[in-house]
Amino acid sequence: xxxxxxxxxxxxxxxxxxxRHEISEAEILxxxxxxxxxxxxxxxxxxxxxxYGGLIASGWQTCAIAxxxxxxxxxxxxxxxxxxxxxxxxxxxxVRPGDTLIIKRTIEEAxxxxxxxxxxxxxxxxxxxxxxxxxxMMRGYGLFGxxxxxxxxxxxxxx
Amino acid sequence: xxxxxxxxxxxxxxxxxxxRHEISEAEILxxxxxxxxxxxxxxxxxxxxxxYGGLIASGWQTCAIAxxxxxxxxxxxxxxxxxxxxxxxxxxxxVRPGDTLIIKRTIEEAxxxxxxxxxxxxxxxxxxxxxxxxxxMMRGYGLFGxxxxxxxxxxxxxx
Numbered sequence: 533x534x535x536x537x538x539x540x541x542x543x544x545x546x547x548x549x550x551x552r553h554e555i556s557e558a559e560i561l562x563x564x565x566x567x568x569x570x571x572x573x574x575x576x577x578x579x580x581x582x583x584y585g586g587l588i589a590s591g592w593q594t595c596a597i598a599x600x601x602x603x604x605x606x607x608x609x610x611x612x613x614x615x616x617x618x619x620x621x622x623x624x625x626x627v628r629p630g631d632t633l634i635i636k637r638t639i640e641e642a643x644x645x646x647x648x649x650x651x652x653x654x655x656x657x658x659x660x661x662x663x664x665x666x667x668x669m670m671r672g673y674g675l676f677g678x679x680x681x682x683x684x685x686x687x688x689x690x691x
Numbered sequence: 692x693x694x695x696x697x698x699x700x701x702x703x704x705x706x707x708x709x710x711r712h713e714i715s716e717a718e719i720l721x722x723x724x725x726x727x728x729x730x731x732x733x734x735x736x737x738x739x740x741x742x743y744g745g746l747i748a749s750g751w752q753t754c755a756i757a758x759x760x761x762x763x764x765x766x767x768x769x770x771x772x773x774x775x776x777x778x779x780x781x782x783x784x785x786v787r788p789g790d791t792l793i794i795k796r797t798i799e800e801a802x803x804x805x806x807x808x809x810x811x812x813x814x815x816x817x818x819x820x821x822x823x824x825x826x827x828m829m830r831g832y833g834l835f836g837x838x839x840x841x842x843x844x845x846x847x848x849x850x
Contacts, residue, residue, distance in 0.1 A: 623774060
């Protein structure tokens, strides 16, 4: 089990693999049916005659799966307070049924904010498939709580 | 029914309301359980003690709902060929159960690509809630097929 992650724990420049996820055709169709019902995302037959030559996942689903892997990998053991936004997303290669997505995170920046209890972390998420192809990249900010400061008395012989 | 939309049909500078969607607590919990299981997205009780004071939708779900509204509103009646990426996303205000999301689209740029059969359209999507608050903004590119060119013989008296 990793230790709980506060703003102070991020190391600028560090790249780590956070986790992996194999995407099934059923997952692609479930997401597309709810959120992105374009034929190349939600209809295996019609997808064959699209420019993609077969079913591909919605780019939003690739973002969402990366998010899930980030939650399981560290965010749910961190002082995560949400995000004000993303700086860019690039969908470079199609994601197809049966692909294994490998999610890596690089910390690009970490700075305090005007609120003393939190800091802003800019991270880059790179997604590769099982053939090593770079399928997606996204960069965005996250807010993280700061580590509690030990009080002067803490650890000392207060009485 | 709208006419089928090709690259040539986009008007730079035009803003239109594409559609609306009321988001339920069940939808928020369904998405968060699969893709963004942070306590303020997937646990109504724990969300109360977060900085948001109650359950809020994942920002990725707001993107996904906007995508669905865009599909229903025009993309599925257009020569849509997918997207290479997004230039920015801003999550400005929380989205809460029962909110009605109003999706507006502005065309910022439309230009041909090196491939003669398609063009690139930069559009901005603004999402407001039922109180008129601007909750999200995203800007990104979409690829669209070009309108078929009538052959010289078409419409003439060829025989």
